[in-house]
Amino acid sequence: MRTLRPTSPAGLLLRAAIVALTIATGLIHATLGGLLFELNAAGYLVAALAMVAPIGLAIRYRWLIRLGLIGYAATAIVAWYLMGPRYDVAYVAKAIEVVLIALLFVEARAYDGNPLPRIRRAVGPAARA
Amino acid sequence: MTGPGSGRLAGSVALLVAAGAFALSGCGGGAAAATPSSGNPPGPYVVLAARDMAFDAGRLQAPANEAFTMVFANGDAVPHNVSIERVEGGPARVFDGAVFSGPATRWYAVPALAPGEYTFLCQVHPSMTGRLHVANE
Numbered sequence: 067m068r069t070l071r072p073t074s075p076a077g078l079l080l081r082a083a084i085v086a087l088t089i090a091t092g093l094i095h096a097t098l099g100g101l102l103f104e105l106n107a108a109g110y111l112v113a114a115l116a117m118v119a120p121i122g123l124a125i126r127y128r129w130l131i132r133l134g135l136i137g138y139a140a141t142a143i144v145a146w147y148l149m150g151p152r153y154d155v156a157y158v159a160k161a162i163e164v165v166l167i168a169l170l171f172v173e174a175r176a177y178d179g180n181p182l183p184r185i186r187r188a189v190g191p192a193a194r195a
Numbered sequence: 196m197t198g199p200g201s202g203r204l205a206g207s208v209a210l211l212v213a214a215g216a217f218a219l220s221g222c223g224g225g226a227a228a229a230t231p232s233s234g235n236p237p238g239p240y241v242v243l244a245a246r247d248m249a250f251d252a253g254r255l256q257a258p259a260n261e262a263f264t265m266v267f268a269n270g271d272a273v274p275h276n277v278s279i280e281r282v283e284g285g286p287a288r289v290f291d292g293a294v295f296s297g298p299a300t301r302w303y304a305v306p307a308l309a310p311g312e313y314t315f316l317c318q319v320h321p322s323m324t325g326r327l328h329v330a331n332e
Contacts, residue, residue, distance in 0.1 A: 097273065098273055098274060098319060099248060099271060099272075099273030099274075099319075099320065100248060100273075100319075100320050100322075149321065150318070150319075151274075151276060151294050151318035151319050152291075153274070153276075153293065153294035155274065155294075156294075
């Protein structure tokens with residue numbers, strides 16, 4: 067797993083799948099109407115952009131974007147489980163989110179390793195302040 | 196150049212995507228029966244419409260202890276449905292209409308309800324609600 071690189075064919079395929087699934091669930095949410103779904107869709111589309119943006123800040127914090135997207139998708143699944151409607155489009159969106167989370171875990175495991183030291187480094191100065 | 200783990204990872208990715216596609220292809224439709232409609236339904240019925248992300252009625256009345264039809268017209272291009280929850284004794288879902296996108300009209304076959312106060316709502320957009328008063332006629 068650790069031999070995977072972002073520029074390798076497998077790495078590119080993985081990233082493309084993540085971005086495609088993120089956009090897909092974002093577009094599904096955009097069709098549902100209502101402010102909550104539109105914000106949810108906007109969040110997914112911003113996350114998809116952040117996963118591929120070739121700017122230094124996004125590249126540096128890609129690990130955090132991955133974790134955030136995992137949390138975002140997991141929150142959407144839990145919220146749907148607790149109060150969402152059970153119908154075909156919802157099942158499609160949740161299936162996409164489950165696969166998305168799995169792929170994000172694969173990428174995080176390959177590129178980031180244990181996130182705790184990174185989190186400590188990132189929040190350490192703020193916590194000391 | 197890729198390492199030996201890349202092939203395995205590519206296989207894993209392909210497997211996950213295939214599993215997702217399988218999940219997507221296998222999932223199917225909605226909750227309670229909803230019938231494509233035309234004309235008037237037989238027996239007692241109530242009429243409700245959704246337009247601009249709101250129901251057109253805040254209060255409905257239905258007969259007690261008798262199954263009835265709810266004629267639901269979704270005038271929005273987004274998905275809506277009608278679910279019914281009992282109010283007394285804590286919220287309890289007594290009916291779930293199938294979710295569908297408009298503009299379209301469906302007939303929901305609502306089972307007999309005991310007399311009392313109920314809430315009807317759209318499960319997709321829970322801010323869309325109203326009251327259903329069920330009483331002996």
